[in-house]
Amino acid sequence: MPVPPKSREPRAPRPTTAYAFDRALLVRAMGILLLVNGVVVFGVAALTVVASVSGLVLSVVVVLAALVLVTAGTWLGRMRTMVRFDDDGYQVRVLRGAGVKQARWRDVEDVVTTTSAGQDCVVLRLRDGRTTTIPLGVLEGSRQVFVDDLRSRLDRGHGYRRLR
The missing domain is CATH 2.30.29.30 (Pleckstrin-homology domain (PH domain)/Phosphotyrosine-binding domain (PTB))
Structure with a gap:
């Protein structure tokens, strides 16, 4: 009498796992970005005082620096996940x-x-x-x-x- 084949039950799917960048690495990247932005804003402020560049230029540079910081912060937050397994x-x-x-x-x-x-x-x-x-x-x-x-x-x- 032939033996029926063993039935293989399908395995339950495992949840997806995600591995993130080290937080210290992301904080260092954000720190470098803050430093560069600060130097740019300080340089433009110094130019405003020394070269009599209008205050409008300084205002535009400060707004652009803020936009760069917000965009970079959002990007760094989104890139947190480095590897995903499913x-x-x-x-x-x-x-x-x-x-x-x-x-x-x-x-x-x-x-x-x-x-x-x-x-x-x-x-x-x-x-x-x-x-x-x-x-x-x-x-x-x-x-x-x-x-x-x-x-x-x-x-x-x-x-x-x-x-x-």
């Missing part, structure tokens, strides 16, 4: 030089760690030879949690189960 694959945002910005887990051939420019990085190598490089030093939170989540999602995407 059941289908991954997506990398904002990182220049990361390589492939998104791919499915099935397209990932293997994952290696390396050091690039003095930073520990995770490199996802795809089947077609392209790569995605994620620097661990700019991530907020534990590196181990990130790597464990990456490993479990990659295993799940390939249909592997961990032995206990």
Whole structure:
């Protein structure tokens, strides 16, 4: 008598996880922007006094500096999420030089760690030879949690189960 095949129940979808830029990095970027804006406004104010440039020019520069600060603050707030994992694959945002910005887990051939420019990085190598490089030093939170989540999602995407 033939044995019926084991039924495989579909796994419940896991929630999407997002990994953010380190807050200290974002605060430093905002600090640099504030410093540059302050120098520009101070320079224009000095020109107004010394070169008898009209007060209207100073007012315009101050308004533009405020607009730059608001825009940059909004942009820095939106770029907070750096890497997003879901059941289908991954997506990398904002990182220049990361390589492939998104791919499915099935397209990932293997994952290696390396050091690039003095930073520990995770490199996802795809089947077609392209790569995605994620620097661990700019991530907020534990590196181990990130790597464990990456490993479990990659295993799940390939249909592997961990032995206990």
